[in-house]
Amino acid sequence: MSHALIADLGGTNARFALVPINQYQPQEVSVYSCKEYESFFDAVSAYVEQCSVNFDSIDAIVLAIAGPVNQEVIRFSNNPWHFTRQQIQDHFGHDKKIALLNDFDAIGHSLEVIPQEELVQIGEPATVDPKAAAWVLGAGTGLGVACVVPQENGANIVLPGEGGHVDLATCNDQEDYILRFLRERHHRVSAERVLSGMGLENIYEALAHRQGIERRLSAPEIGAAIEAGNDQIADATLAQFFTFLGRVTGDLVLSVETRGGVYIAGGIVPRYLEHMKRSAFRDAMQDKGRMKAFVSPIPTFVVMSEFPGLMGCANYASYLVNQA
Template sequence: MSHALIADLGGTNARFALVPINQYQPQEVRVFSCKEYESFFDAVSTYVEQCSVDFDSIDAIVLAIAGPVNQEVIRFSNNPWHFTRQQVQEHFGLDKKIAFLNDFDAIGHSLEVIPESELEVIGDQTEVDPKAACWVLGAGTGLGVACVVPQDNGANIVLPGEGGHVDLSTCSDQEDYILRFLRERHKRVSAERVLSGMGLENIYEALAHREGIEKRLTAPEIGEAIERGDDPIALATLEQFFVFLGRVTGDLVLSVESRGGVYIAGGIVPRYLKHIKRSAFRDAMQDKGRMKAFVAPIPTFVVMSEYPGLMGCACYAAYLVNQA
């Protein structure tokens, strides 16, 4: 049976898996810490040694990468690995089909195969137009964004970009304070500065400073405080996080009328599903003045699949092999 080797290479972890061509549920998933391997090749060699499938049965390699993939040298936004397409081709063999996807391109392709049962509605359910464009975004180590354009025949078109690095906008006194606080440190403040693991830490520190407290917690420590419910600043941090997420989501919808919906993935939001459901996320998304009626009908979902990036790689691998 023909297989694909698929990988979701992030800023913190590298996830490797195998999948039979034309199937989409990742098998033999292994998660490696990027900092424990000097290079991608060290990590993937370790994985291949553990595979139960003979390497000759692997016909395609599809890599989802946390950073731009249209460069001669592939570099990651939040980890020091780098390589070229030629190096990867030579490593696996000239007879193998190889593709690089931005990590959120991969999640865009996963929308073709993710079961509806793994999508959680945020806000009132509104009609999805399956032929209309949609957005995928998600906060984790960084903030990823991609626009998906469905196709009647062939793979969906995923328009890649680095939308997580757009300028941050504010609409309240508290948000103005956070922006000023972060501007003193970074000069230019992007959306990723508040919508990421680092972003949670930044929001917490800014809100603490506003209360006259010099304190910064790590993202895991903030998560622990939220679960305990004994730290008002931690709870306010998460609420502000979802408000910023709503503002950015609404801006995306204004940029492309995404009647196909907005799909939120990444490592943070699915972890706090009950919190986003009762947050002001949708209110902030729709807070667009006279354009509220334009934004309000757009449905939003949280992607609860464990490995959506790998599922997207599997979907793309099938197109890659079948069109050969």
């Protein structure tokens, strides 16, 4: 049976898996800590040595990468690994089909194959136009964004970008304070500075500082405090996180009218799904003045699949092999 070797290479972890061609559920998933391997090649070699499929039966390799992939030397946004396309082809062999995708391009390719029960709609039910464009975004180590344009024949077009690095906009006094606080440190403040694991830490520190408290917690510590329910600043941090997420989502919809929906993945939002349901996310998304009626009909979903990036790689691998 023909297989694909697929990988979702993030800033913190590298997820490897196998999948039979024309199937989409990743098999033999292994998650490696990037910092424990000097290079991608060390990590993938360790995976191949322990997987059950003979390498000769692997016809395609699809890698989802946390960073731009249209560079001569591909570097990760939050990870010191780097390589060229030629190095990848040489490593795996010139008889293999190779594709390198941005990590959120991969999530974009997953929209066709994610089971409906793994999508949770946020806000009032709204109609999805399957022929219309969609946004995918998600916060984890960084903030990823991509736009998906459906195609009737062949793989959907996923328009890559670094939308997580757009300028952060604010709409009230608290948000102004957070922006000023972070500007003193970073000069230019991007959306990723508040919509990521680091972003939770930044929001917490800024809100504490506003109360005259010098304190910065790690993202896991903030999560523990939210779970314990004993830290009002942690609760306010998560609430502000979802408000910022709504603002950025609304800005994306103003840029491209995505009646195919907005799909939110990443490591943070699914973990706090119930908090998001109670948050001001949709209100902030729709808070676009006279353009509120334009933004409001756009449906938003949280992607609850454990490995959407790998599912997107599996989908793309099938296109690679089938078109050969």
